[in-house]
Amino acid sequence: MTREIKIGLFLGIALLIMVIFIFTVGDLGEIFRGKGYPLYVYFDSAAGLEKRTQVRLAGVKIGRVEDIRLKDSQAEVLIVIDKGVQIRRDSVATLATLGLLGEKYIEILPGKATAYCQPGDTLQGLTPVSLDRIGAQLLSVGEEVRKAGQLLQELLGSEGIKSSLQQSLANIAEFTGELRDFWQQNRQALTRTVDQSSQVAQTLSQDMTRVARNLEETVDLLKEVISENRGDIRQRLQDIGTLIKETEKALRELNQSLHKINKGEGSLGKLIQNDDLYQEAETALRQTRQMVDQVYQxxxxxxxxxxxxxxxxxxxxxxxxxxxxxxxxxxxxxxxxxxxxxxxxxxxxxxxxxxxxxxxxxxxxxxxxxxxxxxxxxxxxxxxxxxxxxxxxxxxxxxxxxxxxxxxxxxxxxxxxxxxxxxxxxxxxxxxxxx
The missing domain is CATH 2.40.128.20 (Calycin beta-barrel core domain)
Structure with missing residues (x-):
C-alpha cells in the first residue's frame, strides 16, 4: 500500500469521524462550553421546539434547551443558562423564530427586578400566537364576511328595498339640486348677512371694551377715595377697637348684674323673682310693644x-x-x-x-x-x-x-x-x- 493511499485513508476516516461527531453533538461549541445552571419554563404549547434549541437574551445566545416534557397539560422546558449570565427574576421567556421560516428558539425578555434567578427557579412563559391560530381566525373572519355579503345580497335583491334605495338616492339628488339653486339665488343676501353679523360682533366687542374701561375708571376712583381717606379709616378702626373693649367691659358688668338678678338681689331681681310683679310688667310691656309696632313698623x-x-x-x-x-x-x-x-x-x-x-x-x-x-x-x-x-x-x-x-x-x-x-x-x- 503506497504512502498516498495511507494518507487518503487516514484523512477519509478522520473526516467521517468528525461528521459523525458533529451530527451527534450538534454544536462543537458545546464541547468547550462549561456547564451552566438549569431553569424551568412552562408553555401552553411548545410546538416546533426541540432539544438543544438555542436560548437567547437580547439576540445573544446564552444557553440551550436541555429537555422538553409534558407536565399537567403544559410543556415543561428545561433550559441551561451559561455560567456568568444572570437572569432577573421577573424576566419572561417566549418562543421566537429566526427569520420568517427559520428555526424556533427561546427568547428571554429581561425584567427590571434587582434579584436574579437561582438554579432550579422557574421563569414565566409566554406562548406567542401561532400561524395556525391566526389562520383559523382569518378563516372565521372570512366566513362572517361571506355571511354578511350573502345577507346584503338578499336585501338588495328584494324589489321593495331596491325601489326604496332608488327613491332615497333620487331624493338626495333632488335636495342637492334645490340646495344649489337656493345658494345661487341667495348668495349675495347670505354674504351680506354674514358681513353684518361680523360688524355687529365687532361693535359689541368695542362697546364691551368701553364698558370694561369705564368700570376700571370707577374702581380706580373708589381706590383714590379710599387712599385719600386712609388716615380717617385707620382712626375709625382704632375707635372701633376701643368700642369693642368698652363693650366687653359692659358685657362683663352686665353678666355680674344678671347674676345678682338671678339671686333675687336688688329691685330688678325682686321684680323678676316675684311672679305677680313679673306678670304685670309683662302685660305692660306687651301693650307698649303693640303700640310701638303700630306706629313704628x-x-x-x-x-x-x-x-x-x-x-x-x-x-x-x-x-x-x-x-x-x-x-x-x-x-x-x-x-x-x-x-x-x-x-x-x-x-x-x-x-x-x-x-x-x-x-x-x-x-x-x-x-x-x-x-x-x-x-x-x-x-x-x-x-x-x-x-x-x-x-x-x-x-x-x-x-x-x-x-x-x-x-x-x-x-x-x-x-x-x-x-x-x-x-x-x-x-x-x-x-x-x-x-
Missing part, C-alpha cells in the same frame, strides 16, 4: 345699581337706601355718580303708596323733582318715571325706566334718559343688586 331696602348709557357709552352707578313705614310711607336716599359732571350727586325723596302707585317728591340728583312708581305684578315688575331740574332750558329733565325682578336679590333695568329732549335722548340698561 318699618323695613329697609338697600340696593346697588350699575347702568350703561348706550349713546354716550357712559356708566352710572347708584347706591340707594329706602325706609318703608307700615308698607305705605317711605323715605328714599341715594348717592349717584353723574357721568357727565364726573362727580357724586345725591337724592332725597319721600312718598306714600296708594295701591300699586307710589308718588314721591324731593331732591333728585341734587335738584328738586317729582316721581311716580307703578308696582306691577306685586314686586316682580316696577315702572318708574321722574322729572327734575325744572329750571333747565328748554325743558326739565325727564327719565322713564322699568325694573324686572326675577329675584328679591337682583333685578334688571331698561329705560330712556331725557326722552323729551331729542339731542340728549338715549337708552340705558343695567343690573341692580338688593342687599
Amino acid at each position: 318699618w323695613r329697609l331696602e338697600p340696593t346697588l345699581e350699575m347702568q350703561y348709557l348706550g349713546e354716550t357709552a357712559k356708566t352710572r352707578g347708584r347706591a340707594s337706601l329706602r325706609f318703608w313705614f307700615k308698607d305705605r310711607q317711605f323715605v328714599s336716599t341715594q348717592i349717584i355718580r353723574d357721568p357727565w359732571q364726573e362727580k357724586f350727586v345725591f337724592s332725597w325723596q319721600g312718598g306714600v303708596r296708594f295701591g300699586p302707585f307710589a308718588p314721591r317728591v324731593g331732591l333728585i340728583e341734587s335738584r328738586f323733582g317729582v316721581g311716580l312708581d307703578w308696582f306691577v305684578w306685586q314686586k316682580w315688575a316696577i315702572f318708574r318715571i321722574e322729572a327734575f331740574d325744572f329750571n333747565r332750558e328748554p325743558r326739565p329733565h325727564f327719565r322713564l325706566w322699568s325694573e324686572f325682578r326675577p329675584s328679591r336679590h337682583f333685578y334688571f333695568l331698561l329705560g330712556v334718559e331725557d326722552f323729551t329732549l331729542a339731542p340728549r335722548r338715549e337708552i340705558f340698561f343695567g343690573l341692580g343688586v338688593g342687599l
